[in-house]
Structure formats: C-alpha cells, structure tokens
Amino acid sequence: MAIEGPNGVGKTTATTLLAARLRERHDTPVHQTTEPSDTPLGRLLRSSEAVLTGRALALAIAADRYAHIENEIKPRLDAGCHVISDRYVQSSLVLQRIDGLALDEIWGYNAYVLAPTITFYLEDDPRVIRGRLETRRKLSRLERAGSPERELMLYGEARDFLRGRGWTQEVIDCTGMTPEQVVAAILDRLDTDAT
Numbered sequence: 001m002a003i004e005g006p007n008g009v010g011k012t013t014a015t016t017l018l019a020a021r022l023r024e025r026h027d028t029p030v031h032q033t034t035e036p037s038d039t040p041l042g043r044l045l046r047s048s049e050a051v052l053t054g055r056a057l058a059l060a061i062a063a064d065r066y067a068h069i070e071n072e073i074k075p076r077l078d079a080g081c082h083v084i085s086d087r088y089v090q091s092s093l094v095l096q097r098i099d100g101l102a103l104d105e106i107w108g109y110n111a112y113v114l115a116p117t118i119t120f121y122l123e124d125d126p127r128v129i130r131g132r133l134e135t136r137r138k139l140s141r142l143e144r145a146g147s148p149e150r151e152l153m154l155y156g157e158a159r160d161f162l163r164g165r166g167w168t169q170e171v172i173d174c175t176g177m178t179p180e181q182v183v184a185a186i187l188d189r190l191d192t193d194a195t
C-alpha cells in the first residue's frame with residue numbers, strides 16, 4: 001500500500017506507526033519503505049534536487065521507482081510481506097507537475113509500475129501543514145516551489161486521474177487527529193476491506 005499527501009501532512013509519521021501497529025496485529029511481516037528509495041540512487045536523487053529538475057528529475061525518479069519495485073517491493077511481496085511505501089507514483093503526479101511537467105507525460109514515465117492494493121491520501125488544513133513546514137530548518141526546492149494548497153489540489157487531480165485507471169484509493173481527513181487516530185482510520189479501512 002502507499003501513503004501519500006503533501007509535504008508535512010504526516011506521511012512518514014503515519015507510515016512508521018502503521019507499520020508498528022500492523023506488526024502487533026499480524027503474523028505477516030511488514031516492510032516499511034520510502035521513495036526516493038533508500039539506495040545509492042535514491043540518496044543521489046535526494047541530494048541532487050538543485051541540479052536535477054523537470055524532465056531529467058521525472059525520469060530519474062521513475063528509474064528509481066522501477067528499480068525499487070524490482071529489487072525491493074516485488075521480492076518482499078513474493079515473500080509474503082505487507083509493504084507500505086511512504087510516497088509512490090502519486091508523488092510524481094504532483095511534484096513533477098510543480099516542476100513544470102504535464103500529467104500525461106509524467107504518467108507516460110510511470111505507466112508500467114505495480115499498482116498498490118490501496119493508496120491512502122492524507123489531507124489536513126493547509127494552514128496546519130504550512131505551520132509544520134515553517135518549523136523545518138531546511139525546505140527542499142520543490143517544497144519551496146509548491147504550497148500546501150497547491151499540493152492538495154494536485155493530489156485531488158492525481159486521484160481523479162488514477163480513479164479512471166481503476167486504482168483503489170482512500171482519503172484520510174487528518175484534521176484535528178493525532179497520529180494514532182490517523183492510523184486507526186487507516187486500519188479501519190483495511191479491516192473493512194478484509195471482511
């Protein structure tokens with residue numbers, strides 16, 4: 001499954017907590033991962049954002065994603081793990097648009113990825129998200145170029161786009177929720193699907 005949403009909404013917090021709660025509940029192993037991937041290529045991308053922009057970044061991010069799927073996600077799924085990714089294709093459908101690309105072009109680079117069983121989109125009041133970003137010491141180039149309002153809007157468009165392609169998606173309205181409550185809402189939805 002994938003956890004998505006604007007910078008600062010709480011993706012990493014929720015992904016980590018969700019992995020912990022799933023580990024407590026199930027015998028099935030849980031693998032927590034992130035994009036860009038935790039590999040030399042992923043780390044290179046994170047440190048190159050000033051010089052890697054637009055189409056070059058979109059292609060490099062897509063290459064990292066395909067390698068992530070082949071080398072990490074698929075083998076874990078084949079071994080029977082639950083895999084939770086903090087960011088996935090939808091991040092490209094939002095961030096690469098902020099970087100000047102059209103949705104169709106970005107999708108063209110990502111069209112062969114493995115569709116998640118479900119994607120959770122975290123949303124919150126943009127003022128709350130902005131308040132959190134202001135406490136970060138250093139914002140990335142794309143964090144500075146975008147805004148919580150714009151990212152929320154573009155995530156909505158990404159969702160419409162993927163709905164047309166049959167992807168299973170769920171919005172979690174995190175307004176006023178603690179991380180535990182956010183994860184409880186995700187687990188509720190997973191339990192509903194399981195019954």
Ligand SMILES: Nc1ncnc2c1ncn2[C@@H]1O[C@H](COP(=O)(O)OP(=O)(O)O)[C@@H](O)[C@H]1O
Pocket residue numbers: 005006007008009010011012013014132174177178179182
């Ligand atoms: N539900 C929440 N309520 C209050 N603060 C939160 C919540 N979720 C995350 N945070 C805090 O907000 C900040 C950004 O969270 P993070 O998980 O890093 O966001 P993201 O991965 O989406 O950029 C962190 O300081 C985190 O502790």
Ligand SMILES: Cc1cn([C@H]2C[C@H](O)[C@@H](COP(=O)(O)OP(=O)(O)O)O2)c(=O)[nH]c1=O
Pocket residue numbers: 007035036045046049057061087088089090091092093095096140141142143
């Ligand atoms: C996953 C993904 C990341 N990125 C970029 C945005 C950021 O500059 C960088 C790192 O992502 P980000 O999640 O913001 O990093 P961190 O975990 O350090 O907060 O990768 C894209 O441009 N497109 C993508 O699809």
